[in-house]
Amino acid sequence: MSVLVYVENIEGKFKKSTFEVVSYAKEVANKLGTDLTAISIGQVDAAALAELGKFGAGKVLNVNNDQLKSFVNQAYASIIADTAKSIGAKIVILGNTFTGKGLAPRVAVKLDAGLADGVLELPQIDGGKLSVKKGAFSGKAFATVTLTSDIKVITVNANSYKVVENGSAAPVEDFQPQASDSDFRTIVKEIVRATDKISLPDAELVVSAGRGLKGPENWGMIEDLANLLGAATACSKPVSDAGWRPHSEHVGQTGIAVSPNLYIAIGISGAIQHLAGVSSSKVIVVINKDPEAPFFKVADYGIVGDLFEIVPELEKLV
């Protein structure tokens, strides 16, 4: 019996959310009184792999060959599931990232395992039962999911568990599992990534703006404020529908759900569909000229006033 964690890299690098997931998995392994094995797929350098030991990995399996350089959902899922079987893992843990969302359901079916996605806390484990809290109804509530299958799969939301560093370097083993040709039916042709931007789903600080900005030409001040704070930028749905901002920045029920430490909403009314994507933010600041804007009801700090005056002032202050 052991716990397996998939450590996702992005262009060869581990991000903070990966360390969160390893720290989480280590705590789950402790609860079971067992050890934690990490599996990395793709090209990551040996030192970075060994460092995962600091966050609790007892051993790191390194799977790397040309075919696996870019993410191939099916092949990665086969490798993770086969590895789980061969080490006798009872719990398999992944990050609830774009990649994790594609992988975890396939891994779960391969292992006849129940899947709890986007979990927010450590699980309660009681004999063969595992119960864990997750968001439901698009941020309006929480639910406890109970899995009773022999093997269980969990995906952990970004920013919901803190990075714990108290181990030392872990041994890294090269590992060559078998993937079949039929696992490589999808082919990655091109990857386009804006590397200078902070990625929205796991950003700790987010500056977001809505229709109150009046037009795309005014976004410079939102980006400036975000840069000064080291924050990601986001927007409301009508803003991306109008093409003022890319759809990848649209947060809410039909966009991305975020849970940063700080969410600054500028010129956004706070419609229920928008709140669905942001209500689990730790601290919410609202800047709106309308004192009746619904967003103030869920805010921690609010300023009633003209954003075109307030935002430039804030920029001078941070």
Next chain:
Amino acid sequence: MKILVCISNVPDTTTKVTFTNNNSEFNTAGVQYILNPYDEIALARAIELTEGGKGTTTVINVGLADTEPTVRKALAIGADDAIRINAAPKDSYSVAKQIAEVAKAGSYDMILCGRESIDYNGAQVAAMLGEMLDIPSVSIIKKLDTDGTTATIEREIEGGKEVITTPLPFIEGVAEPKIPNMRGIMSARTKPLQVVEPVAAEPMAVYGNYEMPAPRGNVKMISADEPAKLIEALHTEAKVI
């Protein structure tokens, strides 16, 4: 080209969510149900790819008779026909299992799902179906084109996008935000809606013990003339910057 679109029936986006039975069940009293907004996006793309004699779009729902208005809505939007599998959806695994049975028999060229359902937000069904049918699955896609044998897909990734190709058939979760036009409203009532009985499928996950988010403390209002107070509060009180 034959496309199958999986549709779920979810509480309207403005629903005030409450629970009953000691917070163990969602309170459906007075709740208005709608076609999952993401599924509407997937359906719109399927119709574009099949309309004008290029193929057929079938919608499928796992649900009891009370979901029929949602299924009819999908027909009104432009699906050619519909299948309802007569079972209460319990979890993603059992839903995927039901759909997989029907999909196996139907030899579809592609199966589209929404990015996620807005009630349990699992984003699980599409990839589970892919695994059950042993065909590729692609999650969170923004763009989809096909020449009839291969599909070219833009997928959302951390901080950008990825362009991939996959042979047909395949499955995906669509998120391309696009509001579909309503079509064919008149004919929806006469389009075929087939009801099939479920196969045995035990759920793997059980939901219960619902909680509402803790209410936030009262909002602290700061005068527009004193933005420095906001920055100070974020530094020293909230300690987030």
